[in-house]
Amino acid sequence: MTLRLYNTMTREVGDFVPLTPGRVSLYTCGPTIWNFAHIGNFRTFLFEDLLRRWLEASGFDVFHIMNLTDVDDRTIQAALKAGVTLREHVEPYAQAFFADRDYLRIRSAHAYPRATQFIAPMISLVESLLAKGVAYRGDDGSVYFAIARFPEYGRLSQLDQRELRSGASGRVSSDEYAKEDARDFVLWKAAQPDDEAVGAAWDAPFGRGRPGWHLECSAMALDLVREKWGEDVLDIHCGAVDLIFPHHEDEIAQSCAHTGKPDFARVWMHAEFLNVRGTKMSKRFGNYTTARDLQEDGTDAAALRLFFFQTHYRQKLDLNDESLGAATSALRRLGDFAARLATGPGTVSGAVGEGATAELEGAAKQLREQFAAGLDDDLNAPRALAALFDFVTAGNRALDRGAAACAPARDAFDWATGILDILPTAREADAGLATWVEERIQARKAARQARNFAEADAIRDELAAKGVTLEDGPGGTKWRAG
RNA sequence: GGCGCCGUAGCCAAGUGGUAAGGCAGAGGUCUGCAAAACCUCUAUUCGUGAGUUCGAUUCUCACCGGCGCCUCCA
Structure with missing residues (x-):
């Protein structure tokens, strides 16, 4: 099996x-x-988390870099408004991002470079581009990249096949007069009073200022990969679809003009948006939910992961009132099966159990094959999940028939659920509640043994009112909160 | 206006030139004192509409309808 990925550059899976x-x-x-x-931001990060995990599961040594953009119009304006320095404003949000990342079980990248920590490499990159003649200093003191001098420009977004309508997005800022060509983008922005006020300006041979947005990714990626492996081309570069143009297009222009290599990244992958009732989730539209909102509502992060993974990353996904609830129900099924597999008998004697155990082993083998085939096919997580649920059904059937919860089944299930990281979060049971529930269960047991079912049902109702569900099984009564 | 994506059961969502995975919800059954969980069965003769290519199309082509995204600092 070979891993195949869709490359935005070629618009093909290869x-x-x-x-x-x-x-x-x-x-x-x-x-x-x-x-x-x-x-919505986290949909992309979760897609990348899965990519990272699958690459590692496939045996690759992965060096994962994720930048944190700490200098741009928004951070500067927000700091200004709050009356603090850029650094002071940004730090709590960086920490909040890491906390959200941990809540969502996203594996930590190996490096989280921030633009302000890479001023020197960015200045070098600008100097290189100036020396090569593909960048120029504008009348306003800013340094721009001259698209006209980089013929390859537009390959990623197929710009050669389209007509740019300046301002069509309605998000264009006004100070565009200093550029030679309206499509040129800024590499280094001449310092403004607002920048100075929040400490977002640095001296450079070509004038005091601050880095343009695109510059940071090129400079940091090249710097870190060179340091790590002595390379100047990335294997995979990811983002969401809105970054294809202009962000990644501009990164390619800067980087390739500098390195002279035909590619900045060998594969470009982009995640589709998370929509809310048809429109993309965005701060601008106010239709957003943060990770901490979900956490406060008691949403299991695994449910969100499952929800996202049920749709292919290149497909738009709509969040509505029911979607997370459905994922939570599905998650419970996985959790129940996981518990059953973990606590089930390890060996079973007798012909019936042995036949069923063989069946379970066969299902485990199929899980491994189908799951891998799904993820190998351009990270088709929905297919991988279907394989996982097929295994749950087959596994339950086999266990019902007396199969032993054998090692091959446990290993395959742990492997698959571990890659997706979608088992329910183990909850710290409230000690007081647990004691009370156990006491009530004993009372109900006594009532049932006395065949006083009215009393037994009353106790069950009493527990249900507290959100506790009972399950009577051969090994006694189990309970579940929430 | 340019470029691109999408339209599959009540909801979410895979998918292939040869006749529709999976999840949620729902119905019936087995099990149970009754439940819950689990298992079994059922729930799209049909994949936005129309036409074309083909022995055959949900899958390819064209048109149309509907939704969405990008078009210079939005994940």
């Missing part, structure tokens, strides 16, 4: 071949830490 066999440099555009990230 075999993934890293620059150097066995290892992968993965650069993922991170959040701008001017505020809390919303779960």
Whole structure:
């Protein structure tokens, strides 16, 4: 089986071949830490988390970099408004992002570079581009990249096939007069009073100022990958679809003009948006939910992961009132099965049990194959999940028939659920509640033995009122809260 | 206006040139004192509409309808 990935550059799914066999440099555009990230942002980060995990599960040594954008219009304006320095404003949001990341079980990247920590490499990059003649100093003191001098410009977004309508997005700022061409983008912005006020200006040979947004990714990625492996091309570069143009297009222009290499990244992958009733989730539209909102509502992070993974990453996904609830129900099914597999008998004697155990082992083998086939196919998590649920059904059936919860089944299930990381979060049971529930269960047991079912049902109702569900099984009565 | 994506059961969502995975919800059954969980069965003759290519299309082509995204600092 070979991993195949969709490459935005070629608009095709192809075999993934890293620059150097066995290892992968993965650069993922991170959040701008001017505020809390919303779960639309996290859809992309969760997709990248799965990519990272699957690459590692496939045997690659992955070097994962995620930048944190700490200098841009939004961070500066927010700091200004709050009356603090850029650094002071941004730090709590960086910490909040890490906390959200941990809550959502996203594996930590190996590096979280911030633009302000890489001023020197960015200045070098600008100097290189100036020396090569693809950048110029505008009348306003800013440094711009001259698109006209980089013929390859537009390959990623197929710009050659389209007509740019300036201002069509309605998000264009006004100070565009200093550029030679309206499409040129800024590499280094001449310092403004607002920048100075929050400590967001640095001296450079070509004038005091601050880095443009696109510059940071090129400079940090090249710097870190060179330091790590001595390379100047990334294996995979990810982001959400809105970054294809202009962000990634501009990164390519800067980086390739500098390195002289045909590619900045060998594979470009982009996640689709999370929509809310048809419109993309966005701070601008006010239709957003943050990770901490979900956490406060008691949403299991695993349910959100499951919800996201049930839709392919290149497909728009709509969040509505029912979607998370449905994922929570599905999660419970997985959790119940996990518990059953973990506590079930390890060995069973007798022909019936043995036949069923063989069946369970067969299902486990199929799980491994189907799950891998799904993820190998451009990270088709919905297919992988279908394989997982097929295994749950087959597993329950086999266990019902007396199968032993054998090691091959446990290992395959742990492997698959571990890669997706979608088992319910183990909850710290409230000690007082547990004691009370156990006491009530004993009382009910006594009532049942006395065949006083009215009393037994009353106790069950009493527990249900507290959100406790009972399950009578051969091994006694089990209970579940919430 | 340019470029691109999407439209599959009540809801969410895979998918293939040869006749529709999975999840949620729902119905019936087995088990149970009754439940819960689990298991079994059922729930799209059909994949936005129309036409075309083909022995055959949900899957390819065209048109149309509907939704969405990007078009210079939005994950």
